[in-house]
Amino acid sequence: MKTLALRPALSAFAPASLHDAPLATVARARSTPARLLQLGAAIVGAALLLALTLTHSAGSQRATLRAVGYDCAPSIVAAWRLRVALSALDASLVDQFLTAADPRDLDLARREMHRLRTELGTLLVEAAGNVTFGAAEKEPLVRLVAGLGQYEAEMMRAQTLERLGHHDGAIEAAALGQNLLRGPLRSAAEALARVNADAFEAACRQGHDAAERQGWAMFGAFGLTAAALVGAQVYLQRRTRRLLNPGLLAASALWVLLAVIAGSRHYRASEALREARADAFASIAALWQTRASAAEANRLESRALLDPSVAAVALGETDVALAHILRRPAGVPWTRVLAELDGPRGTSGFDGTLAVALRNVTYPDEREALLNAAQEFARYAETDGVIRQLAASDRRAEAIRLCLSHERDGSNAAFTRLESALNQALDVNQAQFERALARGQAASSSLGQSACWLTLLLTGAALAGLWPRWREYAP
Numbered sequence: 001m002k003t004l005a006l007r008p009a010l011s012a013f014a015p016a017s018l019h020d021a022p023l024a025t026v027a028r029a030r031s032t033p034a035r036l037l038q039l040g041a042a043i044v045g046a047a048l049l050l051a052l053t054l055t056h057s058a059g060s061q062r063a064t065l066r067a068v069g070y071d072c073a074p075s076i077v078a079a080w081r082l083r084v085a086l087s088a089l090d091a092s093l094v095d096q097f098l099t100a101a102d103p104r105d106l107d108l109a110r111r112e113m114h115r116l117r118t119e120l121g122t123l124l125v126e127a128a129g130n131v132t133f134g135a136a137e138k139e140p141l142v143r144l145v146a147g148l149g150q151y152e153a154e155m156m157r158a159q160t161l162e163r164l165g166h167h168d169g170a171i172e173a174a175a176l177g178q179n180l181l182r183g184p185l186r187s188a189a190e191a192l193a194r195v196n197a198d199a200f201e202a203a204c205r206q207g208h209d210a211a212e213r214q215g216w217a218m219f220g221a222f223g224l225t226a227a228a229l230v231g232a233q234v235y236l237q238r239r240t241r242r243l244l245n246p247g248l249l250a251a252s253a254l255w256v257l258l259a260v261i262a263g264s265r266h267y268r269a270s271e272a273l274r275e276a277r278a279d280a281f282a283s284i285a286a287l288w289q290t291r292a293s294a295a296e297a298n299r300l301e302s303r304a305l306l307d308p309s310v311a312a313v314a315l316g317e318t319d320v321a322l323a324h325i326l327r328r329p330a331g332v333p334w335t336r337v338l339a340e341l342d343g344p345r346g347t348s349g350f351d352g353t354l355a356v357a358l359r360n361v362t363y364p365d366e367r368e369a370l371l372n373a374a375q376e377f378a379r380y381a382e383t384d385g386v387i388r389q390l391a392a393s394d395r396r397a398e399a400i401r402l403c404l405s406h407e408r409d410g411s412n413a414a415f416t417r418l419e420s421a422l423n424q425a426l427d428v429n430q431a432q433f434e435r436a437l438a439r440g441q442a443a444s445s446s447l448g449q450s451a452c453w454l455t456l457l458l459t460g461a462a463l464a465g466l467w468p469r470w471r472e473y474a475p
Contacts, residue, residue, distance in 0.1 A: 032239060032473040039232040040466050043251075046225040047459045053221040054262055054451030057214040061269040061444040064207030068273065069437040071132040072200035073281060078127040079193035080288035082144065083186065085123060086151075087295035089116040090181050093155050094302040097162055097170065098400045120148065127192065136195045143188035151180045171307050178303060178310075197285075204277045211270045218266065222259055229255060229462060236469060247465015254458040258450065265447035272440030279362040280433035286357040287426050290325050291419065293353065294377070297321040298415050301384055305391060305400050315388065322381055326374065327351040334385075337378040342371055357425065366428045373421035380414040387411060 092113040124145060131137045158173035233248045297318045304314035329349035332340055341347060347355045354374055361367045383402065390399035403411045 033470050035235065036466050036470045036473070039228070039235060040463055040470075042228040043225070043232060043462045043466075044459055046221070046228040047455045047462075050218075050221040050225050050258075051451050051455040053214070053217050054455075055448050057211075057218060057266060058269075058444040058448035058451065060210050060214060061207070061266075061273070061447075062441060064203055064210070065269070065273060065276075065437055065440045065444070067203040068200060068207070068276060069433070071130070072196045072203060073284075073433070075127060075130050075132070075137070075196040076193055076200060076285065077288060078123055078130070079140075079189050079196065080285075080292050082120065082123050082127070082192070083189045083292040084288075084295045085116050085120050086148075086181060086185055086189065087292070087299040089113060089120065090151075090155075090178065091295070091299040091302050092116060093159075093177075094174065094299070094306050095404055096159070097174065097306055098302065098404060117152075124148075133195055133199055137192065140188040140192040140195070143184060144192070147180055147184040147188060151177050151185060154180065175307060175310065181299075200277075200281075204273065207273055208270075211266070211273075215266060218262060222255070222262075225255060225458075232462065232466065236466075240469060245465045245469075247461050247463070247467075249465075251458045251462035251465065254454055254461060258454040258458065261450045261454070262447060265443045265450070268443035269440045269447070272436045272443065276433050276436040276440070279360070280429045280436060283357045283360050283362075283366070283429045284426060284433060286353045286360070287422055287429070290353045290357070290373075291422050291426075293321045293324045294380075294415065294418055294422070297325075297384070298411075301387065301403060301411065305387075305396065305403055311391070318384070322384070323352065325352050326354045326377060334378040334382040338371060338375040341374050363428050363432050366425060369421060369425035369428060373418060373425060376414060376418040376421050380411065380418050383409065383411045383414050 092110075096110065096113070124141065128141055131141070154173050154177035158170040158177065161167075161173060162170035229248055229252050233245055233252075236245050236248070300314045300318040300321065304311040304318070307314075326337070327350065328334075328337060329340070332349075341350065341358065347358050350358075354370070354377065358367070358370050358374070361370065387399045387403050390396070390402065402409075405411065406413045406416070
């Protein structure tokens with residue numbers, strides 16, 4: 001009877017279910033520290049993966065910018081500078097053979113020749129010091145050094161024969177030097193530019209593809225880290241009935257901060273590479289090609305006057321060089337070139353490297369410098385036409401005088417003004433190219449540093465939030 005009477009009283013203290021039994025409660029309490037350890041390990045692993053992903057992305061972007069800006073671009077420019085210097089050296093040597101040269105013009109030509117010889121030596125040393133792509137880059141340099149030695153030997157022989165009064169022999173030796181310049185030397189300079197231009201484009205393509213892949217990898221790593229943080233917060237909210245964990249909340253804020261920094265720095269580095277390639281260096285390449293073609297036209301102009309037997313060939317090559325710079329629409333005279341380019345139609349109907357540069361105007365003062373270059377080029381081409389007319393009408397002495405003149409209307413004066421205008425446009429784009437590279441390097445370096453410090457703080461904050469709960473439930 002007593003037992004039956006006690007059953008209702010004991011039933012009030014009985015567990016409602018097996019889950020609420022003391023043994024189940026003990027088992028659940030024992031599993032909580034293990035679960036917290038698992039969550040901590042997940043957060044640490046995700047944060048470590050995130051840090052590695054971000055630092056790898058930053059390192060890859062720095063390597064691409066370094067290859068583009070410091071391995072390829074300087075060698076491409078050096079190859080074009082070599083072409084310009086070779087053509088200018090030949091023009092200065094030929095000018096000394098032209099009998100109509102007055103003492104002032106001769107002195108200027110000789111000083112220019114010595115300057116260009118020094119510049120060529122410096123350029124070859126710089127190009128050799130920046131060899132990055134092995135035999136493909138060394139072989140053109142070897143050909144340039146050997147060809148330049150042969151060219152100078154022929155031109156020195158021509159000068160000696162001219163001083164001895166053997167004009168025909170001097171012309172023959174000068175022609176041999178010209179053949180070296182047109183053949184082995186030019187092809188070697190073009191090969192050097194081509195090797196580095198191919199590497200430049202390959203580095204840009206690989207950098208773009210790598211940035212896209214790294215963007216997705218960063219997205220995945222951030223997603224895993226967010227999942228680990230959210231999972232830990234949800235577990236603690238259900239287990240401890242606390243709405244927010246201060247440590248995990250701080251870690252989430254650091255995650256947001258790191259995501260903003262990583263996204264902006266990754267975009268800045270990618271945009272810097274795009275700007276360096278498409279906005280700045282595309283114009284730099286076009287302008288150096290313009291300078292090379294202008295120097296070639298100036299050289300051939302003197303060659304045509306020096307040796308009438310090759311005048312037709314030289315003038316044909318001059319036309320090719322001039323058209324390579326700027327090809328006018330039909331019916332547009334040289335005097336109207338600037339008005340057309342600065343008019344509502346712009347470069348429509350024009351072709352050539354100078355037109356390419358004008359279509360790629362991006363920076364302040366660039367358009368003004370390019371229009372000035374177009375105007376000076378038109379004046380130079382117009383002067384070249386006058387020289388041809390004088391030579392064709394048996395007024396060779398006047399043609400030579402106009403060709404060598406450094407006066408306002410002279411060909412050499414027009415060519416000097418053209419070079420000055422092109423250099424102004426080059427300076428604008430070169431400065432912007434270097435700034436873009438510097439911005440990209442700074443952004444990628446900042447990304448790498450932020451990845452290390454913020455992921456470390458994120459991990460510390462998350463573990464600091466989990467530690468008190470682990471101690472609370474630890475046996």
